[in-house]
Amino acid sequence: MAKHVDYYVSLNSPWTYLGSKRFEAMAKKYGASITIWPVDFGSVFSVSGGLPLPKRAPQRQAYRMMELKRWREQSGVKLTLEPKFFPCNEVPAAKCVIALREQGRMADAIKVAHAVMAAIWAEEKNPGDPATLKQIIAGCGLDADAVIKASEAPEMAEKREAYTRHAIAENVFGAPSFVIDGEIFWGQDRLDFVDRKLAS
Numbered sequence: 001m002a003k004h005v006d007y008y009v010s011l012n013s014p015w016t017y018l019g020s021k022r023f024e025a026m027a028k029k030y031g032a033s034i035t036i037w038p039v040d041f042g043s044v045f046s047v048s049g050g051l052p053l054p055k056r057a058p059q060r061q062a063y064r065m066m067e068l069k070r071w072r073e074q075s076g077v078k079l080t081l082e083p084k085f086f087p088c089n090e091v092p093a094a095k096c097v098i099a100l101r102e103q104g105r106m107a108d109a110i111k112v113a114h115a116v117m118a119a120i121w122a123e124e125k126n127p128g129d130p131a132t133l134k135q136i137i138a139g140c141g142l143d144a145d146a147v148i149k150a151s152e153a154p155e156m157a158e159k160r161e162a163y164t165r166h167a168i169a170e171n172v173f174g175a176p177s178f179v180i181d182g183e184i185f186w187g188q189d190r191l192d193f194v195d196r197k198l199a200s
Contacts (some may be wrong), residue, residue, distance in 0.1 A: 001032060003033075003180055003181065003198050005032050005034050006170075007176065008178075009038055009175040012087045014079065015188050018072070018077050022191055024114070033106075036101060036113060038113060039160075043164050050174065052128065060129060063070065068081055079121050085124065085126035088120055091160075092128065093113075093128075095152070096112055096133070097116075099151040099153070100147060110136055112129070114197070115140050116133075116136060119160060124128070171184065197199050
């Protein structure tokens with residue numbers, strides 16, 4: 001039987017971006033279904049011991065940069081180490097992803113999420129800018145005006161808060177996280193383990 005993956009993401013995360021296409025291909029290979037959870041990891045960090053990047057020790061920030069270089073080379077994924085618009089305001093894009101998810105359009109939600117990450121990390125675009133976000137959504141082959149209108153409903157912000165509470169309740173603490181049969185795999189560097197789990 002094909003498995004289900006709960007996929008917890010931060011749209012600002014370079015690590016989520018680095019693993020995004022590989023994870024898509026993996027899920028397709030095994031016929032796994034996916035539920036995407038665009039989560040406020042600032043709130044998750046505050047209860048799980050994590051720190052936002054500017055508050056991390058210089059040693060950790062330097063090591064992060066080395067690891068981004070290594071994984072860029074290892075994966076062959078185009079990635080700008082210090083993109084112009086990082087971190088962007090991810091809330092408008094997250095609400096668009098949520099709106100699509102709530103309409104039952106999970107594949108479109110994932111497509112938009114991954115396009116937003118690529119915009120930040122590979123294309124030097126700012127998804128926090130309304131016109132740019134509209135362009136990104138249209139580039140996914142979707143009706144950008146309709147998606148944005150749906151995202152502006154008050155309940156979308158409430159859904160994001162609910163998703164974040166759910167992530168905390170499920171013991172998720174970092175992005176990306178892949179949860180399969182209650183087992184958490186944190187980080188794109190754990191995708192080999194995700195592969196084995198999906199194959200089992």
